[in-house]
Amino acid sequence: MRLLILFVLVPIIAHAQGYISAEDEAFYTPYNDGWSTGDNGGRGFGPWLLIAPDYLNEDQEQKQYNGFFIANPSRESNLSKVAREGNAFGIFANGTGFEETLAFRSFGHPLFEGDIFSFRFEFDGFEQKFNKDSDAGHSTVGVIFRNSEIGNTVEDLSQGRSLVFAAIKGLSTYQVLDAGGRFNTGIFLDPEGVEISVTLKKNMTYDLQIITLSKHIIHNIEGRALITDFNTDNSNQRSESVLRGFALFNLNGGLNNAYYGSFQILRKGD
Numbered sequence: 001m002r003l004l005i006l007f008v009l010v011p012i013i014a015h016a017q018g019y020i021s022a023e024d025e026a027f028y029t030p031y032n033d034g035w036s037t038g039d040n041g042g043r044g045f046g047p048w049l050l051i052a053p054d055y056l057n058e059d060q061e062q063k064q065y066n067g068f069f070i071a072n073p074s075r076e077s078n079l080s081k082v083a084r085e086g087n088a089f090g091i092f093a094n095g096t097g098f099e100e101t102l103a104f105r106s107f108g109h110p111l112f113e114g115d116i117f118s119f120r121f122e123f124d125g126f127e128q129k130f131n132k133d134s135d136a137g138h139s140t141v142g143v144i145f146r147n148s149e150i151g152n153t154v155e156d157l158s159q160g161r162s163l164v165f166a167a168i169k170g171l172s173t174y175q176v177l178d179a180g181g182r183f184n185t186g187i188f189l190d191p192e193g194v195e196i197s198v199t200l201k202k203n204m205t206y207d208l209q210i211i212t213l214s215k216h217i218i219h220n221i222e223g224r225a226l227i228t229d230f231n232t233d234n235s236n237q238r239s240e241s242v243l244r245g246f247a248l249f250n251l252n253g254g255l256n257n258a259y260y261g262s263f264q265i266l267r268k269g270d
Helices: 154-158
Strands: 002-007 018-024 049-051 064-071 088-095 100-111 116-123 140-146 161-168 173-178 181-188 194-200 205-212 217-225 243-251 258-268
Touching: 018 100, 064 100, 088 100, 088 243, 116 140, 140 258, 173 205, 173 217, 181 205, 181 217, 243 258
Parallel strands: none
Antiparallel strands: 002 217, 018 258, 049 100, 064 088, 088 258, 100 243, 116 194, 116 258, 140 161, 140 243, 161 173, 173 181, 194 205, 205 217
């Protein structure tokens, strides 16, 4: 594994020749009336499945809010370069309890060696919206890459995960969870967001590129391994595992929303 840090004036990603097989943006027509389950903008992805559990609070002092929206800088002052044509996908999970918000989506075709999945992500860190907040669970915000196409419940979030990129409460840098365990990228949370690219390599390894959007610094993390499932026959042979979908998540993020955009898959040409 090598960690390279390059200082450049503009975010440039050097990829092998290929073609864009999938892409989506929050300013596309299907999201003109908001962001809902079943929406399917762009091309090359399956429809969104959005999960925001309802909370029944007997305690009148307990306030719990979670959900999805199309964000715009005219309304969200902290939304920065993740927005394209003025829009980004927004997820919130705040209140006095532990709130959860998930957005599942499948790839139109599973990702294999040479494929590159990229997107933009912004989260400005964990802050309480109310005077008190739940200390139960682990507050995290980010993206999970999955070898399952879709999920239907909050519990499905941890099923079939191959790679996690996240902000974790109490830590000031982006964290990665893969076959090697939790890995600290050493990159501080960027208030203007980051552009993330995952390139699948041989033998279920991957390269990760992170571009900070405030200073346009490129970080390349190479040769790490994806989490893969074992066969049920206990033969200790790893089953075939490719990326079939992903999930955006905001687990008790607090005051700050999570913003996403510029989803794209680059596939090698023939």
